[in-house]
Amino acid sequence: MDKLKTTVMKTSIKLFPLVLVSTCFFPGCEKENDYDPEITGGFIASYQVAKEDILRCLQYFEENLEGFNASKAVYNFAYNESNTGLEQFALTKVRAVRTQGDTALNPIPVNSNPGRLGCWSYGPDNAYKWVEKQVNEFIAGKGGWLVLNLHGLDDEGWGPVSSQYLSELLKRIIKVEYLDILPAGVVLEKTLV
Secondary structure (H helix, E strand, O other): OOHHHHHHHHHHHHHOOOOOHHHHOOOOOOOOOOOOHHHHOOOOOOHHHHHHHHHHHHHHHHHHOOOOOHHHOEEEOHHHOOOHHHHHHHOOOOOEEEEEOOOOEEOOOOOOOOEEEEEEEOOOOOOHHHHHHHHHHHHHOOOOEEOEEOEEEOOEEEOOEOHHHHHHHHHHHOOOOOOOOOOHHHHHHHOOO
16 A cells, blocks of 8 residues: 555544445455555554445435435545445445446446446546546446546645546536436435435
8 A cells, every 4th residue: 555545544544434334344364353564555444444334334324414414425535446345335334435447347236236336546647548438438338327536626635636527527427318417316216216
């Protein structure tokens, strides 16, 4: 794990211990008291602690976000890092999980079963060329559900895009008749009807 990511994680855990709790677990930690300092950057990241953190995060949202319902929510794994065991556990509590995928192109859900959304991200440099390539390939492709995970706007964040580029991109792609731009929860809600 690179030094920057480790520094960001330490800062995130201090500032947002309940919101970014998923920074405490990694793919190399599959069971209780199982961690690898090379993977976790020195954090003790047990499987049991990770499960407790997921529950604490969902409880915090239930208590503090008006209208939040975990069973309809998408749990976004921080840094797009997860493992099968944690994904399966989270899916017993939420409608879907979003994490790193082999592809950012997902099938459009056809039922209300809990599911996994693969996504891609880019950084640390400006991501507009990468986003442009992903969107153009998606529009030229066979369809599905493209999930890109961006972390910054203008000159702030990891892999940012400019607000001007984002505005122009949105104006351009909303003109595509067969394309919807929706939050993940809204897409999933459509399958519950």
